[in-house]
Amino acid sequence: MVLKVYNSLTNKLENFEPIQARKVSMYVCGPTVYNYIHVGNARSVVAFDTIRRYFEYxxxxxxxxxxxxxxxxxxxxxxxxQGITVSELADKFIKAYFEDTKALNVEPATKNPRATDNIADIxxxxxxxxxxxxAYSVDGNVYYRARKFKTYxxxxxxxxxTLESGASQHVxxxxxxxxxxxIDFALWKAAKSGEISWDSPWGKGRPGWHIECSVMSTKYLGDNFDIHGGGIDLEFPHHENERAQSEAKTGEKFVNYWLHNGFVTVGDDDEKMSKSLGNFVTVHDLLQKVDPEVLRFMMSTTQYRRPVHFSQAGINEAATNLNKIQTAYRNLDYRLQDADADNDPKVDQEVRQIQADFQDAMxxxxxxxxxxxxxxxxxxxxxxxxxxxxxxADTxxxxxxxxxxxxxxFGVDLKIGSFNDQEVENLIEERNQAxxxxxxxxxxxxxxxxxEQGIILEDTPQGTRFRRENKV
Structure with a gap:
């Protein structure tokens, strides 16, 4: 089966054909670093990390x-x-972002460019x-002529x-x-008194949001690249404006496949989680209560275009399902101690068929x-x-x-080492003797x-084993 991806531009499933054989160029919009990321932000990070991992697989x-x-x-x-500088605020929350995403077992990006490091390019x-x-400049501001881009x-x-009517009411x-x-949008904003700014041909100012991603994506991936990802809320206007800017400048197709992930929702009304609505939970706080592997597993096992309903029930279900996989893995490891040499061809074939079915699904x-x-x-x-x-043993x-x-x-690493705790083994021996x-x-x-320590004993015909419960 050929890998198919849903392209938001065409609203169709399309065969994935990379620009370069066996290589994928991929840009995913990152956070605005003024606070800790919330679960909704993490949804996008985890969704595209899971996609990346499948490409690598x-x-x-x-x-x-x-x-x-x-x-x-x-x-x-x-x-x-807060009475601090923009760079101090950014440094604090970029550091927090890396800590939180590492806990969620997100693979480091090839590159994490910062807008302020690319002002000259902007x-x-x-x-x-x-x-x-x-584009045209007015009183230190620069605007993009949206209608000039024929497919805006x-x-x-x-x-x-419809856009013109809406813009007239809200601008x-x-x-x-x-x-x-x-409907024209800002590329460069004139600085107000006391704001951070840079010198430019139009006076002191700073970049608009949309231009930042156009510059950083094309700088590090080229004028045309394979995949651009982000939350569905970024499709318009952010990604629309990126596309218009980039293709106007380069004369080339900007992105081959646009992928957008669904929201995280909360409550009985499935309201979108967001900072503006005040219904968010930061990953920083949540990781004090929930096992990072469970949170990662919950988000990565929902198809990226679907919404994730965030609830304690969902966390509990993810913990239960993850425990089933971990327990199976430990059961197999336990049986290695008395396994015969050689393999079982019939079971081996069942394994290969399951793997083929997995790949067909993905x-x-x-x-x-x-x-x-x-x-x-x-x-x-x-x-x-x-x-x-x-x-x-081989099977x-x-x-x-x-x-x-x-x-x-799915971002879960199955390990045995953490369960070979000699103190626990000694207590099991004492219990067996008792x-x-x-x-x-x-x-x-x-x-x-x-x-009480989160260690569950399992008495089996082969002896007593133990497992650690996932924190929920």
């Missing part, structure tokens, strides 16, 4: 660029309230648009007359006087919900096989390798003591 070399917007209106407002880009007649509105599937009178057309626009179902089937096969009186290793390989696409001596009070005491 298929053998692609992925050049993954994700930016930081480190200067904008929200940041300027925040620093005025000014040159804007100047080029002016020279080409796509096509990505967001917006009607220009300030002062800005309307400056603009040739209400090739359908990264359908992780069908893909994870195949992982559950593999875990079930592992459990059934590990209960056999006679098992073969056990094959199932374990495939479980590890497939779950890693049971042999019919000292059931001590046996129960040990079980309860371990349970």
């Amino acid at each position: 298929l053998g692609y070399d992925v050049n993954y660029v994700s930016n930081f917007t480190d200067v904008d209106d929200k940041m300027i407002k925040a620093v005025a309230e 000014i040159a880009f804007v100047s080029d648009l002016i020279d080409k007649g796509y 509105g096509e990505l967001g599937h917006e009607d220009l007359d 300030s009178k002062e800005e309307l006087k400056q603009k040739e057309d209400p 090739d359908d626009d990264f359908n992780v919900q069908n893909g994870i179902t195949e992982v559950y089937e593999l875990a079930k096969l592992g459990n059934v096989y590990s209960e056999r009186p006679v098992v073969f 056990i290793k094959l199932i374990m390798q495939r479980l590890q390989q497939l779950t890693s696409i 049971r042999a001596d019919k000292n059931f009070a001590r046996s129960d005491e040990i079980r309860d003591e371990l349970k």
Whole structure:
């Protein structure tokens, strides 16, 4: 089966054909770093990290660029309230971003450019648009002539007359006087007193939001690249404006495939989680209460275009499902100690078929919900096989390798080492002896003591094993 992706520009599933064989160039809009990322922000990060991981599983070399917007209106407002500089605010929350995304097992981007490190490139880009007649300056501001770009509105599937009516109602009178057309948008903003600014041919000012991503994506990936990703709320106007700016400047197609992830929703009304609505939970706070692997698993096992409903019930369900996979993996590892050499050809073939079915599911626009179902089937096969009186080492290793390989696409690393805790093993031996001596009070005491530490004992025909519960 050929990998198909849903292109937001055409609203169709399309065969994925990279510009360069076995290479993927991918840009994903990053956060504005004025606060900790919330679960809604993390949804996009996790969704595209999962997509990236699947490309890597298929053998692609992925050049993954994700930016930081480190200067904008929200940041300027925040620093005025806190009495610090924009760069100090950005440094604080970029550091926090890396800490939170590392906890969620997000692979580092190839490049994380910052807008403020690319001011000279932004000014040159804007100047080029002016020279080409796509932009004009008024009183230190520079605006883009949206109607001059013949397919403006096509990505967001917006009607220009409707946009004009809406813009006329929401844009300030002062800005309307400056603009040739209400739907024109800012490329460069004249500085107000006391604001961070840079010298430019139009006076002191700072870049508009949309131009930052056009500059950083083309700078690090080229004028035409494979995939541009981000939340569905960025489709219009942010990505629409990026596309218009970039193609006007280069004369080339900007992006081959536009991918947009669904929102995180909360409450009975499935309201979008956002800072502006005040209904958000930061990842920084949530990770104090919830196992990072569980949070990652919850978000990565929902297909990227679908909304994720954030709730305690969802977290609990993710913890239960993740435990099933982890338990199957440990059961297999436990049976290695008494496994015979050689393999079981029939079971090996079942493993290969499950892996093929997994890939068929994921090739359908990264359908992780069908893909994870195949992982559950593999875990079930592992459990059934590990209960056999006679098992073969090579088959056990094959199932374990495939479980590890497939779950890693969802950002979960199956490990055994953390469970080889000598202190726990000693308590298990003491409990076994207590049971042999019919000292059931001590046996129960040990079980309860371990349970308080999140360690669950499992008595099996092959002996007593233990597992750690995921924090929910």
